[in-house]
Amino acid sequence: MNSNKNIRSERYERGLVNLKKVDAESGEKVVEILGKISEDFATYLIEYPFGDIYNRPGLDLRSREIATIAALTALGNARPQLKVHISAALNVGLTREEIKEIIIQMSVYSGFPSAINGLTAAEEVFNE
Amino acid sequence: MNSNKNIRSERYERGLVNLKKVDAESGEKVVEILGKISEDFATYLIEYPFGDIYNRPGLDLRSREIATIAALTALGNARPQLKVHISAALNVGLTREEIKEIIIQMSVYSGFPSAINGLTAAEEVFNE
Amino acid sequence: MNSNKNIRSERYERGLVNLKKVDAESGEKVVEILGKISEDFATYLIEYPFGDIYNRPGLDLRSREIATIAALTALGNARPQLKVHISAALNVGLTREEIKEIIIQMSVYSGFPSAINGLTAAEEVFNE
């Protein structure tokens, strides 16, 4: 209803491809669960972040996942999404040690509790 | 008083070297201003973030500045520090376009207002 | 001790009436649990938000619940209270679709993770 079918599909298809690149499994599960609550929002989630932003050539996926892990650790109120992106970071080539370095660095910018909680989230992902 | 002179100086000297690497001018100005308010805290600022964290070999300075710009844009309540690190990011080799990509990406994780404010902060640094 | 019995009772009674209007069941349960931890704070919770603010004639309850759901989704650190007010919003006449629209809109102002977490909170309330 709120978007032309043909228009949606191009950004959507592009977004799906990018989503698979960063996080085949856990990302798709999120989209599937969301789709049952709001199909439109699940579509936006694929279109804007993954079809538009992660599709931009100006920054590689590795750098994008560094930025996302840093931001979600610092905000400290989105643990499920942090875990999805820690998994994504592993998929695009960051090592466990590098991921932990990013999170440890957040102790400087958002405090030690945010870094502690980020590290335990990372450990949960590593153990899955 | 609160730290042994010899102990302080090693981490401190190491921190000063790292601070100069990432941001010779604006970082040193911050430390100088802070030193007049609290000499001890200015020392901690060099010792812990720059002497300990930025000294760690597990992540390159480019990646560290990506993480810091992302976090400070997302938090949205530390504009002066965001500007210092946008300047630092330029010093360690990130391009203006890459810095803008990181900030634009934050529209996904902390909302469009945080990205707008981050971009105007970046523009101010670029124009200085 | 900290408030005259007669003074308390008028704002308190008024607050209880308003609390019942927005959320008979889950609101009262919160107040009961809180009352065992701090009777005074349970009293303040009825007096100030419900006796003073929600009692003001300048904005209808429907609009007030829109504002509260938006704020708690955006802050992202008060999921139990968000769920109480999603339930309250249903009680004052907002539809499930309208509640989801408010939360989806927050993707713009506080990011996609806050909207995802808000939608799953709403789904939990709808399924209860």
Added chain:
Amino acid sequence: MNSNKNIRSERYERGLVNLKKVDAESGEKVVEILGKISEDFATYLIEYPFGDIYNRPGLDLRSREIATIAALTALGNARPQLKVHISAALNVGLTREEIKEIIIQMSVYSGFPSAINGLTAAEEVFNE
């Protein structure tokens, strides 16, 4: 480059129409300033919030502006955007008194300082 010209233009045109509805002047000024920093991001800002979200039929513009003012007051770190949306709220029919009610209500959910700062932002808009 990152979006098909024809695809962009439909969501973009739709977004421009919605932007004009909520805030002809100050919104367009923001987009113009942003366009000089990042043309692509200025495009996203019109496409996603205004072309996608504010275009959705499930919630009227009045309710959408209530939600946005509440969220930006509560977050407390995006004063310029709060002022744009206070101006937008006036444009879609909210009264000054109703806008102040929304902000006063935030004292309950994000504290008195956020409400004080929201009210002074509103006063600045009303005096312009």
Added chain:
Amino acid sequence: MNSNKNIRSERYERGLVNLKKVDAESGEKVVEILGKISEDFATYLIEYPFGDIYNRPGLDLRSREIATIAALTALGNARPQLKVHISAALNVGLTREEIKEIIIQMSVYSGFPSAINGLTAAEEVFNE
């Protein structure tokens, strides 16, 4: 309108007395400015924080100001209110050094930028 005159006046008078204790000058100026925007909210500001909370016997004013300075430094989005309470802390007997200690400690819990911005706010108050 929304509260019985006699009821208001007792909590209000009590609040005014407490406000004068913690911060005669800058607190009253805030209330005066706010009163021109919303007389009712200026009343609530005196009644609830100062008439109810700061009136409670279970914690001395010195401890209350420590808590407030810590919270406002950590939140980092309410600089004007932080400055009012740094001034209030001086009035209830905290020394400049103690106030700086509280703010420096926040580097651990909300990050170094929040502590830096808190210290510059303190310096501004000390120089007034």
Added chain:
Amino acid sequence: MNSNKNIRSERYERGLVNLKKVDAESGEKVVEILGKISEDFATYLIEYPFGDIYNRPGLDLRSREIATIAALTALGNARPQLKVHISAALNVGLTREEIKEIIIQMSVYSGFPSAINGLTAAEEVFNE
């Protein structure tokens, strides 16, 4: 690797002593769990917060725990750490009533939901 063994040990030993003062049991458990994820970060956690900050003579431990409980309640995104410091506050002599007063006061500065969640966290600690 990143710090001279002799240098680390002095701040580390000092930090361990201070950690034991504020929270023998739950603090040490956190450090032990963290140590398995990142030994270096567990070391920093003892060195900087406890070896440097909590070691400073300018503010007593009671005041430091008031500040920490206030900040973590206000931030609202670090419940495990809030619980550790509620336990620590009891250890340095704050009463249950005083701890609840600090948290109740946060309703003014960060909103009622943050105070409600802080009080339920306190109750969990008191019941352990």
